[in-house]
Amino acid sequence: MKIVVIGAGIVGVSIARVLSMYDGLDVTVIEKQADVGWGASKANTSIIHPGHEENPREHPLRSKLCVEGNRMWRTWVKELDIPARWPGELMVFTSSEEEREARRYVELAKLNGVTGVRVVYDRELRNLEPWVNPAATGAVYAPTAGTISPFEAVIAIAENAVENGVKLLTETEARRIIVKGGVVEGVETNRGFVEADVVVNAAGIHADEVSHSAGVEEEFRIRPRKGEYLIYDEDASVKPARILHTVPTPLTKGVYALTTVHGNLLVGPTAEDLPYEAKEDVSTTDKGLKLLSREASKLLKELPPKSKVVRTFAGLRPEPPKGQWLIRAYTDPWGFLNVAGIRSPGFTAAPAIASYVVQLIAETYDIQLRRREKWNPYRVGPTRVNGVGLDAVDSIIRKNPDYGEILCYCRMVSKAEVLEAVERMKTIGVKPTLDGVKFRVYAGLGKCQGSFCRWRVAAVLSQATGVPLYKVAVGAEPYAFGDVKVLLKGDPSASEGV
Amino acid sequence: MKECEVVVLGGGPAGMAAAARAAGLGLNALLLDNRETLGGIPLQCVHPGFGVHYFGEDLTGTLFAYRLMEKVEKSGVETLLKAHVHSIEVEAYDEKLVNVITREGVLRLRTKAIIYATGARERTLFELGVPGGRPAGVFTAGEAQLLMDLYGVLPGKEIVIVGSGDVGLIMARRFALENAKVKAVVEIMPWPGGLMRNVVQCLMDFNIPLLLNHAVVGVVGRRRVEKVVVAKVDEELKPIEGTEFEIPCDTVVVAAGLRPNVDLLEKIGCSIDQATGGPIVNDLLETTIPGVFAAGNALVINDLVDYAAEQGERAAEGAKLFVENGGLQTTDWIPVSRGRNVRLAVPHYMCTERDATIYARVLRPEKNVFVEIPELQVRKYVAAVRPAEMLRLKLTREQLKQADGCDKITLTVVPRE
Numbered sequence A: 001m002k003i004v005v006i007g008a009g010i011v012g013v014s015i016a017r018v019l020s021m022y023d024g025l026d027v028t029v030i031e032k033q034a035d036v037g038w039g040a041s042k043a044n045t046s047i048i049h050p051g052h053e054e055n056p057r058e059h060p061l062r063s064k065l066c067v068e069g070n071r072m073w074r075t076w077v078k079e080l081d082i083p084a085r086w087p088g089e090l091m092v093f094t095s096s097e098e099e100r101e102a103r104r105y106v107e108l109a110k111l112n113g114v115t116g117v118r119v120v121y122d123r124e125l126r127n128l129e130p131w132v133n134p135a136a137t138g139a140v141y142a143p144t145a146g147t148i149s150p151f152e153a154v155i156a157i158a159e160n161a162v163e164n165g166v167k168l169l170t171e172t173e174a175r176r177i178i179v180k181g182g183v184v185e186g187v188e189t190n191r192g193f194v195e196a197d198v199v200v201n202a203a204g205i206h207a208d209e210v211s212h213s214a215g216v217e218e219e220f221r222i223r224p225r226k227g228e229y230l231i232y233d234e235d236a237s238v239k240p241a242r243i244l245h246t247v248p249t250p251l252t253k254g255v256y257a258l259t260t261v262h263g264n265l266l267v268g269p270t271a272e273d274l275p276y277e278a279k280e281d282v283s284t285t286d287k288g289l290k291l292l293s294r295e296a297s298k299l300l301k302e303l304p305p306k307s308k309v310v311r312t313f314a315g316l317r318p319e320p321p322k323g324q325w326l327i328r329a330y331t332d333p334w335g336f337l338n339v340a341g342i343r344s345p346g347f348t349a350a351p352a353i354a355s356y357v358v359q360l361i362a363e364t365y366d367i368q369l370r371r372r373e374k375w376n377p378y379r380v381g382p383t384r385v386n387g388v389g390l391d392a393v394d395s396i397i398r399k400n401p402d403y404g405e406i407l408c409y410c411r412m413v414s415k416a417e418v419l420e421a422v423e424r425m426k427t428i429g430v431k432p433t434l435d436g437v438k439f440r441v442y443a444g445l446g447k448c449q450g451s452f453c454r455w456r457v458a459a460v461l462s463q464a465t466g467v468p469l470y471k472v473a474v475g476a477e478p479y480a481f482g483d484v485k486v487l488l489k490g491d492p493s494a495s496e497g498v
Numbered sequence B: 001m002k003e004c005e006v007v008v009l010g011g012g013p014a015g016m017a018a019a020a021r022a023a024g025l026g027l028n029a030l031l032l033d034n035r036e037t038l039g040g041i042p043l044q045c046v047h048p049g050f051g052v053h054y055f056g057e058d059l060t061g062t063l064f065a066y067r068l069m070e071k072v073e074k075s076g077v078e079t080l081l082k083a084h085v086h087s088i089e090v091e092a093y094d095e096k097l098v099n100v101i102t103r104e105g106v107l108r109l110r111t112k113a114i115i116y117a118t119g120a121r122e123r124t125l126f127e128l129g130v131p132g133g134r135p136a137g138v139f140t141a142g143e144a145q146l147l148m149d150l151y152g153v154l155p156g157k158e159i160v161i162v163g164s165g166d167v168g169l170i171m172a173r174r175f176a177l178e179n180a181k182v183k184a185v186v187e188i189m190p191w192p193g194g195l196m197r198n199v200v201q202c203l204m205d206f207n208i209p210l211l212l213n214h215a216v217v218g219v220v221g222r223r224r225v226e227k228v229v230v231a232k233v234d235e236e237l238k239p240i241e242g243t244e245f246e247i248p249c250d251t252v253v254v255a256a257g258l259r260p261n262v263d264l265l266e267k268i269g270c271s272i273d274q275a276t277g278g279p280i281v282n283d284l285l286e287t288t289i290p291g292v293f294a295a296g297n298a299l300v301i302n303d304l305v306d307y308a309a310e311q312g313e314r315a316a317e318g319a320k321l322f323v324e325n326g327g328l329q330t331t332d333w334i335p336v337s338r339g340r341n342v343r344l345a346v347p348h349y350m351c352t353e354r355d356a357t358i359y360a361r362v363l364r365p366e367k368n369v370f371v372e373i374p375e376l377q378v379r380k381y382v383a384a385v386r387p388a389e390m391l392r393l394k395l396t397r398e399q400l401k402q403a404d405g406c407d408k409i410t411l412t413v414v415p416r417e
């Protein structure tokens, strides 16, 4: 049985991983970008939500999968060596009006079976969070909230899925679902036809287009809703212990401030509805960034100076009509599934969505699922120089001197780590790019944002892959243009020689 | 564990000058750099303007670096390349451990003194608060320069440069010389950030527009940069709504200033001056941690490499006194305070025991002024002061003696009238 999953976001790779547990399934993930996880799964708030913000009356499935996902992640991060922490969340209120609003979530928690959610005041609040703004009168505390490294999660799951036999095709865009006589035959892509008995559409913000090409859910439209973020340098002193959250109102969705697993203060997101066509617009705006500073200073005792902002970025929420996730298996065309409009808390729910979808496939298309004996649940993360003791550093250098050659000063990343990332990328079928390496080894995520190391990393990539330095890709585009001495003076043949 | 008297961190001009001088003074010194060669930033600067004060000759950056390398070699000081300082541990007043990562393993150095000369880093678009997309084609000036002049790679063809400091101006010319089109140099201040001679030689001679009082307020591009959005700014340097316009380009080069690289100093608890971004130091360039000295752009952003090298030598002299006497013996430090139109001044503390040099910058351009230290009865006429040009004031021991008993000395700029 051939199964094709469209989209290597958190949802797509999670489905692939769960599928890889079973015998007799030939699973291929196709992804239009050069790497996995470059959609909504890379640019988000990184929170594993407890599930106390989901209304089970309006969104029964979403609520159930969120709570289940939170539980499953605890196993997944261990099996897959994904950086994660479980600090709990405080929804901070500053007035009785806000308190009334916030208390609704204590009720939702009960309905969803989320344990430990309660209101904390004054001293307990300040004990839980020394960085909280003195104006806060209390907070709804949800102890099961966590934060994860979202891009590393996608990478880890993809690596594990491939290890268990899944094929990954990057730079492969699904153009059309091919249906004959009411039965799915496969997917037409920019790189040719990919045969399939079952196609799972997990194409994120573009999932509506894919669905239309299969002839279902013609009315279904996913709209982009932008979320902008500020991220501060790891050396900024403000490091909240918990995940802090303003009370959502009908007007604002609420802004978070949290310390990421990499030790940076993260503030965001905004919520701005964009026109349907703006599905690629991940630019930040002056207005958005200002709003974030304002909201964050309501949460925190103080905000680091603006000069400590190391990066700003934006992600697009795939917003379906009424916020309703569309998870459905079709009998016409037979073999097509939508896992579409997976907006927040999609990251949290992903493992649970995956299990649900695999069951749905089995039930709808009458497939007997048999666990494979040799399925390997484990994946080990890369070796790093930063954060281990000096003795440990010494001993890894003695095994491989490339660990002793530091390329990125801010995050202390060695040449060996970059080479390991290149190998890992090749293993899962991903072309080594500067961005891909950055998110795997953290080179360029520090305060210089790569101005000291990007060329050095590019030189290592060039050497390891045989691509000329200027042609090494940043994301989708090459780093530079070519040979300085000949390029603009009209001798194109010489530009290849760098 | 290896024993030294002084470890010099950073093999740029300040570090090379410091190491050579330290060896010349008879100290057991070790010079470290994380790259595979000494030279630091000047190595990638193929334009002239280096060494007029220090070598009495106008050299290119590359040649300047080479001359200093020769000096280092002659001095016999031990150097260690591809060596990354992992951490510094201050064990006691006269004992520090410098932990270094090398290809051979972790090297631990026990030393009495440290000269910190790790240079500066460039400010990024994020730090400037420029919103927009983050497509390929955004470079800092240093990265672009390095690609062109060490790797022979052209970073872009249609360029907008953010910032008109010397770095921005020189990069504008550099691109123009390779036939790339420099669409504009955008400067938020009402005056150019770099030396006048560079404005003339790098922009005017190449017909490159300089947009003063303008800021880049957005970068647009899906995959590669497609254009930037520029706006006029008001007196508070805030963009004025309605004045936005676009400049199509494929590359943005950010030359918006440097920040001293003080990560390790901060980690060991040195006090940092908000005005310079570098450590607080005394006249021997010793930081607030005894025996830890700083020089070059890690101390204060210099516009002339000669001053960076000079600071390196000064720090070496300080280290010599420190090592010889088991610490600096001075007890009466006189703070240097900033008077009218002075944005920054280094060192922060003086003493009356020896000659010293003050480096300073003004807040705004002014003509026909005296640069004064009233307490010392020092007064120097300057036809024009500009933020881009560092003021350097040499003070003799005799002049400094007059500060005996003063609770501070004040550097100030006053109109001649």
Ligand SMILES: Cc1cc2nc3c(=O)[nH]c(=O)nc-3n(C[C@H](O)[C@H](O)[C@H](O)COP(=O)(O)OP(=O)(O)OC[C@H]3O[C@@H](n4cnc5c(N)ncnc54)[C@H](O)[C@@H]3O)c2cc1C
Binding pocket: A006, A007, A008, A009, A010, A011, A012, A030, A031, A032, A033, A036, A037, A038, A039, A040, A041, A042, A043, A044, A045, A046, A047, A048, A049, A172, A173, A174, A175, A202, A203, A204, A205, A206, A207, A210, A226, A227, A228, A269, A315, A316, A317, A318, A342, A343, A344, A345, A346, A347, A348, A349
């Ligand atoms: C601002 C923001 C904040 C969020 N915060 C949180 C949070 O804190 N916690 C949480 O749980 N959730 C959060 N979410 C939601 C979460 O990020 C998403 O629910 C989740 O990432 C969706 O994953 P996905 O795999 O469906 O989509 P994506 O990650 O977008 O993956 C879809 C993939 O499909 C590929 N693709 C698209 N079209 C095609 C095609 N035709 N052919 C091949 N490939 C294609 C894309 O390139 C992409 O890689 C947030 C989302 C945003 C935007």
